[in-house]
Amino acid sequence: xxxxxxxxxxxxxxxxxxxxxxxxxxxxxxxxxxxxxxxxxxxxxxxxxxxxxxxxxxxxxxxxxxxxxxxxxxxxxxxxxxxxxxxxxxxxxxxxxxxxxxxxxxxxxxxxxxxxxxxxxxxxxxxxxxxxxxxxxxxxxxxxxxxxxxxxxxxxxxxxxxxxxxxxxxxxxxxxxxxxxxxxxxxxxxxxxxxxxxxxxxxxxxxxxxxxxxxxxxxxxxxxxxxxxxxxxxxxxxxxxxxxxxxxxxxxxxxxxxxxxxxxxxxxxxxxxxxxxxxxxxxxxxxxxxxxxxxxxxxxxxxxxxxxxx
Amino acid sequence: xxxxxxxxxxxxxxxxxxxxxxxxxxxxxxxxxxxxxxxxxxxxxxxxxxxxxxxxxxxxxxxxxxxxxxxxxxxxxxxxxxxxxxxxxxxxxxxxxxxxxxxxxxxxxxxxxxxxxxxxxxxxxxxxxxxxxxxxxxxxxxxxxxxxxxxxxxxxxxxxxxxxxxxxxxxxxxxxxxxxxxxxxxxxxxxxxxxxxxxxxxxxxxxxxxxxxxxxxxxxxxxxxxxxxxxxxxxxxxxxxxxxxxxxxxxxxxxxxxxxxxxxxxxxxxxxxxxxxxxxxxxxxxxxxxxxx
Numbered sequence: 001x002x003x004x005x006x007x008x009x010x011x012x013x014x015x016x017x018x019x020x021x022x023x024x025x026x027x028x029x030x031x032x033x034x035x036x037x038x039x040x041x042x043x044x045x046x047x048x049x050x051x052x053x054x055x056x057x058x059x060x061x062x063x064x065x066x067x068x069x070x071x072x073x074x075x076x077x078x079x080x081x082x083x084x085x086x087x088x089x090x091x092x093x094x095x096x097x098x099x100x101x102x103x104x105x106x107x108x109x110x111x112x113x114x115x116x117x118x119x120x121x122x123x124x125x126x127x128x129x130x131x132x133x134x135x136x137x138x139x140x141x142x143x144x145x146x147x148x149x150x151x152x153x154x155x156x157x158x159x160x161x162x163x164x165x166x167x168x169x170x171x172x173x174x175x176x177x178x179x180x181x182x183x184x185x186x187x188x189x190x191x192x193x194x195x196x197x198x199x200x201x202x203x204x205x206x207x208x209x210x211x212x213x214x215x216x217x218x219x220x221x222x223x224x225x226x227x228x229x230x231x232x233x234x235x236x237x238x239x240x241x242x243x244x245x246x247x248x249x250x251x252x253x254x255x256x257x258x259x260x261x262x263x264x265x266x267x268x269x270x271x272x273x274x275x276x277x278x279x280x281x282x283x284x285x286x287x288x289x290x291x292x293x294x295x296x297x298x299x300x301x302x303x304x305x306x307x308x309x310x
Numbered sequence: 311x312x313x314x315x316x317x318x319x320x321x322x323x324x325x326x327x328x329x330x331x332x333x334x335x336x337x338x339x340x341x342x343x344x345x346x347x348x349x350x351x352x353x354x355x356x357x358x359x360x361x362x363x364x365x366x367x368x369x370x371x372x373x374x375x376x377x378x379x380x381x382x383x384x385x386x387x388x389x390x391x392x393x394x395x396x397x398x399x400x401x402x403x404x405x406x407x408x409x410x411x412x413x414x415x416x417x418x419x420x421x422x423x424x425x426x427x428x429x430x431x432x433x434x435x436x437x438x439x440x441x442x443x444x445x446x447x448x449x450x451x452x453x454x455x456x457x458x459x460x461x462x463x464x465x466x467x468x469x470x471x472x473x474x475x476x477x478x479x480x481x482x483x484x485x486x487x488x489x490x491x492x493x494x495x496x497x498x499x500x501x502x503x504x505x506x507x508x509x510x511x512x513x514x515x516x517x518x519x520x521x522x523x524x525x526x527x528x529x530x531x532x533x534x535x536x537x538x539x540x541x542x543x544x545x546x547x548x549x550x551x552x553x554x555x556x557x558x559x560x561x562x563x564x565x566x567x568x569x570x571x572x573x574x575x576x577x578x579x580x581x582x583x584x585x586x587x588x589x590x591x592x593x594x595x596x597x598x599x600x601x602x603x
Binding site: 013016017019020021022023024026027028030031033034035036037038039040041042044051054055100103106107108112116117118119120121122123124125126127128129130132133134136137138140142143144145147148178182186190210235242243247250251263266267269270275278279282283285286287289290293294310 | 314318319322323325326329330332333334336337339340343351352354355356399400402403405406407409411412413414418421422423425427428429430431432433434435436437438439441442443454455457458460463487488489492513516517518519520524535536538539542543567570571574577578581582585586589592593
């Protein structure tokens with residue numbers, strides 16, 4: 001017994017911990033290689049990266065890359081687009097998803113719930129490439145379905161959507177909601193299913209109407225999940241779904257004024273070989289994102305501790 | 311909510327049917343374009359019911375299927391390997407996290423959690439993966455970076471924590487090693503959560519196109535969805551492939567609209583039919599994920 005006591009760190013056996021370390025080792029190493037090693041590469045944001053000289057050998061330029069980006073015309077456009085799209089998604093996504101979840105919850109037949117559920121989940125299984133094919137089937141200027149539909153309603157029929165930047169905020173928002181609302185609503189639906197049935201029974205006996213029940217029982221129950229998803233979304237306000245913004249507008253240059261967001265900008269920088277500026281913008285995104293997550297979380301924790309993420 | 315009014319239910323169902331139409335219609339339209347004849351598309355545009363049904367596009371692809379079969383093979387290989395390896399590695403990592411007597415638990419959690427908060431971004435990863443690890447133009451670039459997901463590992467850990475403590479303790483008293491306990495007791499009891507993670511990883515990998523966009527230049531290693539993207543975007547790509555003798559077509563047959571959409575159906579159809587069958591795992595995963603870690 002005494003011997004055992006010497007063999008412990010804070011009450012746990014050393015032999016156990018060696019085994020634990022052995023088990024954790026593959027994930028520690030992989031995380032190190034693919035998440036922590038790239039952090040070293042961040043220094044090229046402060047350098048003029050030259051592939052021949054490597055990360056360390058390239059010349060230091062201080063904050064020049066940041067200055068270059070923030071004084072360029074791109075900065076305003078890209079930042080504005082990113083924030084506006086994400087802002088719209090942060091507000092619209094939970095609203096649409098909660099409405100859909102309440103609709104699922106109000107259905108009487110479980111079979112109907114199942115069928116509708118499966119259908120609204122279909123986009124989850126699609127690749128963004130397929131989504132871009134589908135959107136193209138609607139928006140193709142010559143044979144697209146939308147132009148035909150507009151034609152039948154008596155509007156001009158030869159609108160070239162891929163050269164109309166003004167239309168894209170609406171198109172991308174509709175596509176984004178179409179893609180995600182099913183998945184999100186299931187999350188909220190599951191939360192609604194967890195509510196004690198007795199609560200509803202009591203409410204109806206008291207003569208509460210449907211609206212009253214939704215307002216006073218359903219919505220308060222969803223508050224926690226909405227908080228968590230919102231914290232995560234706010235943290236990503238300088239990010240965004242690269243696939244949606246790269247594939248769906250088909251990377252058409254003429255649409256950049258309304259479809260270019262930070263991730264697509266960073267990717268194009270990589271493609272064009274502007275590694276340092278791209279890294280600087282990526283670092284800016286990552287850094288602001290981290291601060292925002294911590295901040296939103298702190299605010300949520302202050303208002304209602306049980307709904308904070310960490 | 312147990313007071314259902316009949317009219318309410320009817321209205322609700324009508325609204326749902328309208329919502330569902332917005333999901334079914336685009337899919338049917340895609341299929342319909344793929345079986346329309348080229349002339350009818352040129353004349354009437356894309357129609358839900360093709361004016362002239364024509365399977366030429368499919369015939370063309372099946373006559374010379376190497377490109378798509380090759381991408382199918384690549385995609386299946388990396389999807390299966392990623393799912394398999396990541397389940398094992400993440401279970402092994404999540405197990406110590408779930409144990410109370412693990413001394414480095416706190417540090418390890420933070421080590422993982424930090425990767426969710428802050429990342430180097432695309433370019434630094436690109437430089438590390440290509441310049442130092444030389445993973446570009448290799449099938450491993452599809453697999454290795456995707457094995458550990460901090461989020462998924464936290465979900466698995468949460469599930470492991472919910473298993474009865476006594477089982478592990480009993481096995482330990484019998485002298486089983488931690489590795490044995492993990493693989494003989496903990497993993498078999500965790501099938502629900504592991505199936506969910508496996509399914510989510512599978513969907514993500516199956517639909518992977520951006521890895522190839524960034525790292526793969528070798529057409530033999532194109533993932534299925536990346537191949538599809540190239541076909542939509544670049545007619546020249548196919549012409550070039552035809553000249554190389556690796557493509558579907560001879561140089562004078564530029565892919566047509568129906569052909570592109572036939573490729574879309576062939577590349578996405580099978581998965582779109584199979585994945586919804588496992589939908590319950592997805593729903594389970596969401597619910598598990600919603601429990602905060």
